[in-house]
Every structure is written in structure tokens, then in C-alpha cells.
Amino acid sequence: MSGKIAGRLAMFLLGWTLSAVAADERTLPTEKDFFGEMPIVLSVSRLPQTLDETPGAVTIIDRDTIRLSGARDVPDLMRLVPGFQVSNSFESGSPLAVYHGGFGDFANRIQVLIDGRSVYSAFFVGSAGLQSIALDDIERIEVLRGSNSAAYGARAFLGVINIITRDPGETHGVRVSKTAGERGVSDSLVQVGWGSDTANFRLSGSRRGDDGLTSIYGYDHFTNVHYIGDIDQMNGPYGKNHIGVFNFRADLRPGISDTLELRVGTSDQYSGTGNNFGPGNPQRERRIASAYVQADWRRNLSEDADFLATYSHTDEAYTDNFVYAPTPQLIIDSGGNASNDALLLQHSFRLGKDLRIVWGGELRREAVRSTPLYNSPLLTTDFTRLFGNLEWRLATTLLLNAGGMLERSSLTGSNFAPRLMLNWHAAPDHTLRIGVSQAYRPPSMFEKEADVRFVVNNILLGEGYVARGNVVPEKIRAHEIGYLGEIPALRLSADVRIFKEDIRNFIRVLNYLDTQPSKPQVAKDFVNADNFSIQGAECQVKFRPWRDTQVIFNRANIRIDSLDLGTSTSAPKHASTLALFQKLPGGVDLSVIHHVAGAMSWQRAGNLLQAMDRTDVRLAMPFRIGATEGEIAAVVQNLGSPYNDFNNTFYFWRRAHATLTLKF
Amino acid sequence: MFFCRLFWLLLGLLLACAPVRAAQPSIVVVTSERSASYDEVISALGDKLAQGGYSAADLAILTPDELRKQAGLLPRLWIALGTAAAQILLNSESKAPQLHLLQTRHSFLQISTRHRQYSPVSAIFLDQPITRQLHLLRLAFPERKRIGLLLGPVSQMQEPAFRNAATDLGLSLDSSLVERGESLYPSLQRLLDGSDVLLAVADPAVYNANTLQNILLSTFRMRVPVVAFSPAYVKAGALLALYSTPAQIGNQAGKVALTVLQGSPLPAPQYPADFMVSVNAHVTRALGLSLNEVELTARLRRIDMAP
Secondary structure (H helix, E strand, C coil): CCHHHHHHHHHHHHHHHHHHCCCCCCCCCHHHHHCCCCCCCCCCCCCCCCCCCCEEEEEEEEHHHHHCCCCCCCCHHHCCCCCCCCCCCCCCCHHHHHCCCCCCCCCEEEEECCCCCCCCCCCCCHHHHHCCCHHHEEEEEEEECCCHHHHHHHHHCEEEEEECCCCHHCEEEEEEEEEEECCEEEEEEEEEEEECCCCCEEEEEEEEEEEECEECCEEEECCCCEECCCCCHCCCCCCCEEEEEEEEEEEEEEEEEEEEEEEEEEEEEEEEECCCCCCCEEEEEEEEEEEEEEEEEEEEEECCCCEEEEEEEEEEEEEEEEEEECCCEEEEEEEEEEEEEEEEEEEEEEECCEEEEEEEEEEEEEEECHHHHHHHEEEEEEEEEEEEEEEEEEEEEEEEEEEEEEECCCEEEEEEEEEEEEEEEEEEEEEEEEEEEEEEEECCCHHHHEEEEECCCCCCEEEEEEEECCCCCCEEEEEEEEEEEEHHHCCCEEEEEEEEEEEEEEEEEEEEEEEECCCEEEEEEEEEEEEEEEEEEEECCCCCCCCEEEEEEEEEEEEEECCCHHCCCCCCCCEEEEEEEEEEHEEEEEEEEEEEEEECCCCCCCCCECEEEEEEEEEEEEEEEECEEEEEEEEEEEECCEEEEEEEEECCCCCHHHHHECCC | CHHHHHHHHHHHHHHHHHHHHCCCCEEEEEECCCCCHHHHHHHHHHHHHHHCCCHHHHHEEECCHHHCCCCCCCCEEEECCCCCHHHHHHHCCCCCCCCEEEEHHHHHHHHHCCCCCCEEEEEEECCCHHHHHHHHHHCCCCCCEEEEEECCCCCHHHHHHHHHHHHHHCCEEEEEEEECCCCCCHHHHHHHHHHCCECCCCCCCCCCCHHHHHHHHHHHHHHEEEEEECCHHHCCCCCCCECHHHHHHHHHHHHHHHHHHCCCCCCECCCCCCCEEEEEEHHHHHHHCCCCHHHHHHHHHHHHHCC
């Protein structure tokens, strides 16, 4: 069925390219070239706010930085963003990248968008979306540091990772790359782009995989020695993983004021989990599969106004089950399916030269089908969102951003998230920013409706998560003061953010005795358990002392004043990154990235990770054979000794790998 | 009521027939089209002639179709508006001098040399002199010395002239040719890697409504300002444009026409004397620049006037 649709789509798109035949190239210019109307390209919604006028702190990771970093996936890149916590572990499904606190196994307080489509999982595997894109397809990543619900909804509670893919007009030709190295590292990419002036296409298929983290699960009682486990001997975290990703994008221009962007993609992640120390969590492989379609239609209404309509549909399937060894009739399953449909309409316009307004609405339906997790065949949640932001230039040096989002969820009711931010250009190249925002994060489907019971022959053997549904939305009120400065003579730029984020009704897991069954059972529930503040400061400095040298430094000091040990250690007190990108003679690129972070935990009291440091080094040489451009790169991730990641028994060992890239 | 309408209708008919009965006009303007830009040229031309004491009856305005139907016109000066009109006039056997407007210098030279000429022909070009364009770049971006030109099969012939002028002004110039039938992007990418500013040169094979999106998006992404040749480009998202308005050209043509009517020979083909600079304020801000179109125009005029 879907194959037939894909076939028709391909025929349609092929027809489009053939019809877009270029005009006669020999034509002399006429007065029409001077007087003719032109499409509005850098329209009101396409012209981004400059960094010193955005209502919040933003870190941009561009294509060059992605390439030079030696990163293999998006979470790797987030170490370059102050205030982020990153794990490479697949233990909870997918590697995590969170801002201001790894409050649990899933990153459910940060929104992830790829070309405007939320890849937040309606199921409970929060960060899987970060793996659904090949790094080579990315133009840049804009990380909005700080609560951004006023513009991006409840899930942007603490921040947003906004991934923008490359314009298919810029990726014509064939690009292939292959990476191989230690610890099973094996990545490959094929990217094919083609098109004309009015229609451009890109198809990219990629695979990445490695053996995952290593562990010291092994403990020899006779010699009293911890030993480094070997995943082949099945005594480590069974973290072997491989991910296949396919993405297609078509940008079409049906008329002078219209653009139509179509996207289709799939991602298929297999990862190992569990251990061989007990029957409750044996070693096994899980699968997270997803597929989506997305259509964006942008119509330019005038020089000062345009309109965007976006529709997307995403399907997900999660497979994870095992036989509980002591009771072989019992199969512990946490699998299921989820889907979501989203329709967004957005109108952007200017009123005079001092006022820019964006407003719109979104309808979103999320459906989850998982009898093992919800004891119900189908649960749906409908979201209705109305949003607006007004950017008002009060004076040449003063800009006010006032925005808000009204969000209604059929599961938890309505709430309103406002934001006010004032940017003051105190002097040329020096901007001060002050603002306040408030937002709510309604409990997720799982936090509100989980119902996991282990039943064999109608006998209840035990319970897992059985939510009582009393949980109410978490609330955040964030205050921030920011500074953004540039010293052009020194080619230096700095960004400082001082923040206080007060969280109320924080949702946490709590064990309780479920007395409903005839034989009471210990079950887990989500409750509003805590009020606390996240306070601190972070800075980011970019320095380009010479043309071929770039230095990036960032540091974050974060204090979470919760009485709960797991919560208060959810972010390290100090973390910093120093990156050096140096162009050497012969076009050789040298990158050195050093990252240090204090002790932290992923919301696991008693599972504190030691302070870590990690150094990544990359050396790459470009070459050319005839018309073929290429690059050969050698990367070592974590040059030094292994460090703790995700769990205090998991370690990230040195990984050296080499990449060959060819472009025809 | 009915008679009232009939009266106005008859009066209208009478007036419409009036030019046919009028004496030979001194100037016949053949316009490729009747649309806003052409009408602005005609209106400014008419104003200038009126200042010289000529009346509306001295000026006839015809489209190519209307010209074909009207044989036996013997004006003292022909004015062609646009390429289509120019080609028709070049094929006519009238001995009266011709002034061509709304053509680029390159198009004028190409078209006028292709035809057998029965009469003196001159022009006021539509494009701007190269040194004026380069002076604007120096004024607007004193720090940006590397100029990129994206050229097509037609505009590449102007490359040596741009190169010489750039050398004279201490600027470096890099150009990239969009091959026939090839996608524009690789050439653009190659060019932008080594350019601080992109100077657009009219060539429909390179700059047209279909390619503009790629060009403006790519340059904006790489933070390379685009300096174009028409205000429509500034509206679309180019940072700057240097151009002459139809009124400015009509006014200059009026001055030339007056000298010809007074018996002087047709002057040599010339560039437009007056011009405008347009700035896209939103793009200026987004690129972190600071430009003022009034000030730029004034400063560029001062340079232009200097001997």
C-alpha cells in the first residue's frame, strides 16, 4: 500500500523535474530583467532574528562545526553547548541530551524539532528522534537554552534542540562516506541530490553502529577485584547498537510565491540492554522504529507577510520483550505503537518597521497502542495550541519580545505559557537581555495512565508502573539575565546567561502499596513530589585569533537545590568544554575538544557518576582525484582513560575510527 | 440620462480620433509595452519636453502593433522603449535618428550591430557604469575587498571590463561561470567560498525568478551581501541595489530629445546620469550591518560628479 503511494509520488516528482526545463541560455538581458517582479525570498518568516535580538540564549552549531567535531550523532554535538548533559548509553533506548538536568531515563523536558517537526516520542522513548537524522543532512542546529514553551509548547519546558536540514538545492551530486574503527564502530552514508532551479531533491540513507559502552559489572569475590567486562562474554551492559536511517526531501516551487517541501523518512534503531545478573532485566535487543511524512506549504503574501501550513504524520513502534526465567509463562513486554498527526498554521507579518508579529495555531493528535503498558488497546490525546509573539522595537536600541502559547490537552486541560524578554543594545556590539517566562509541562501519557501488571493464568504475579492519575502539570518560572557581546577587532564573541528556574510540582516516581488487588502489590506511580530551583550561570566564548584558528570555550555552573539526592545531582555543578579547530598547511584540519564535567546522576539516587573528562581529537585531510572531492579523517573519541556514563558501572572507552568521504 | 451618456460617448470618440487628424509629431515613441515602467519613462519624457516648450501633440506614443498600422510617419526623432521596440525600429528604413532606451549597454551593442543601419542610433543604457557599481561597493563595505561575479554565457563577456575597473579601485575580483544547462549551485558555492560580496549582473541565464531563491538563500546563509541591479531584488532579499528609475531615464531622454530637436546631432550612447540606491533594512539588520540608502545615494552621486 505504502509502496504504491511512494511509487505514485516518485512518478509525480519525476514529472515535475522533467517539466522544469531551463530557459534559453543565450538570451540577452532585456528591460524585463530590471523591471520584472521577483519572488520574495528572504520573507518575514525566513529572515531570522539576529542572536542579539532573540528572546533567549541560543547556541548555533553549524555544518563546519559538525564536521570538525568528529561527532557521530547529535548528542555528541551537545557537549559543545553550555548547560547540556549528554550520555552515549543506549540503556534507556537512545542516547540522551538534556539541558539543566538529566531527570530520568527519558528526556521529556526538552523539545526536539527537525525542520519544524517535533520528533518527541508519543511513546516514552524520549530521545530516539535525535538519532533519526544523518549528520551530513544537517545545515545547522539551533539550541534554544532556556524554557521556550511560549513558542514551542509544553515540551520545550527547559529548552529546544532545533535541527535544520540542508537545502536540497545545495546537495546535488552523490556523497558517500564510510567510517570504521574500534569497538565495533561502523557507520556509512549515501546521499544523492538532484534537481533544477524550481525543484530539488535529496535522498539519504545512513547506518551507524557500535558495540556500545563497556562495564565493570564483573566483580571477582575471591580476588576482590572489579574487572572490565567484555561484551562478547555477555557480562557488560549489552549495549551493541545499530541504526538505519532513510530521509527524502523534495523542495518544489509551484508558483512565484509558493514553496512546497515534502519529506518522508524512516529510522530503525536496534540496541542492546540488560545484564546477566538477574532474571528481571536479561540481556536482549530492543527495536525502536519510526516513519514519517511531512508537507510544508509556504505562501508569500507580500513583502511583509507570509503564511505557513504544515502537516505531518509519524508512526512509531517499540519492541522489547523477554521471558521471565523463574516463570517461563510470563513474558515481560513493554512494546507498543504510537502515532501522531500535527497540523500547524502560522502567519507572520510586519506592521510598520518596528513591529513583527507571528501567530498561529496547531492541532495535534497523539495515539498510543500498548496493552502491556496501559492495559488498554488505544489511548489518544488531542492538543490544541494557539500561539503568538510580538517583536516590538521600542527604540533603536530596545527590543521587546512578548509571546505566549495557550495549550489545551484532552488529557490534562488548559494552560497558558507567557514570556517577556527585553533586549537592550547598550552599545554597538554589546547587548543585555532580561526576561521572565512561565510554562507548564502536563504529565505524559505514561506518567498519567501507565498500567503495567504481570499476569499469568489470571493470577497477578506483580505490578510495575500503575499510575493512579493524580498527577498535575509541572510548572516552571524562569528568570534570566543575558549578555551578548562582540569585540570585532579581537574576533571574539561572548554569550553569558544567568538563570533561576523555579520548578513546582516536579514529577517523580514513587513506590506505593497498591491495595486494590486481593493480594496487595508494590507498584510505581508518578507523583508531584518536589519544588526546587535550578540556578546558575553559563557562558560561551568564541575566539578566532587568526583566520585558520578557532577556539570555542563554554562553561556552566548549575545548582539544583532539591532535597532529593537524585534530583540535586541531575546536572554536574561545573562543566566546561574547550574546543580548538585549526587549519594546518595543505588544508589539513586539526580539532581538539576537551570536555570536563563534575559528578552527576540520571535521577538515580545512589548511582552517582564520577566526575569525568573526555578529549576528542580529529585530523582530516582533503584530497581531489579528478572531479571527485574527498576527505580522509581520523578521530579518537575519549583519548584518555574510560569515564562513567549513564550508570556508575558503565564506561565510555576510547574509540578510534577513520572516515573516508567521497563527493562526486 | 441616456442623452447625457451619449454625449460623453461621442465626445470620447471625437477625442480618440483627434491624433489621427493632428499634424506630424516631432517625436514618435515606440514602446515595447504599455505598462507602468514604460509609462513612467514616457511621462517623465513628456514633462521634460513640455519644459522645452513642446506640447503633447509633438509626441506620439505607439506600440509595435500600432506602428505597423500607421505608415508614413516622419518624426524628427524616434525613441524606442525596450528591446522589442528597438528591433522594430532598427528594421525600419526611416532616416530620422533613433534614441534607444531601456536596454543594457551589452544588449544595445549586440542588437544595433546586428542590423543594417539607415539612420544614426544612440542609447541611454539601462545598466549602470561598472566604476559606479564598484564605487558603491567600496562605500557600502569598506572592509570587503573580494568581489564575486556569477556570470552566464552573455554576461561573461563583461568580465574583463569588471576586472580592469576592480584593479584600478584596489579591489579583487573573482568570477564563476554558470555553464549551459548546469545547475547554478556549484559555481555559486565555489564563488562564495572566496568572496565578501556578490555583485549581480543582469543575465537571464543566471539571475531570474527561478534561480533567485537559491542565490539569495545561499548567500544569506554564508552571510555574503548581494548587490543587485533592480529594486525588485532588494524586495526579494538582496541587500542593496543600484539602478536608475524609469523617470530618471525618461528625464535624461527628454534632455537629449530637446537638443536633437534644436538641431544638434544625436550624442554618443551614454549611461544613465542619475540613479538610486535601495537598501533592504531587514536584511541589513539580519546581517548585522548598518547602511542608509539616502546617505549612500548622496555619497555615490558626489563621487560620480567628481571629475
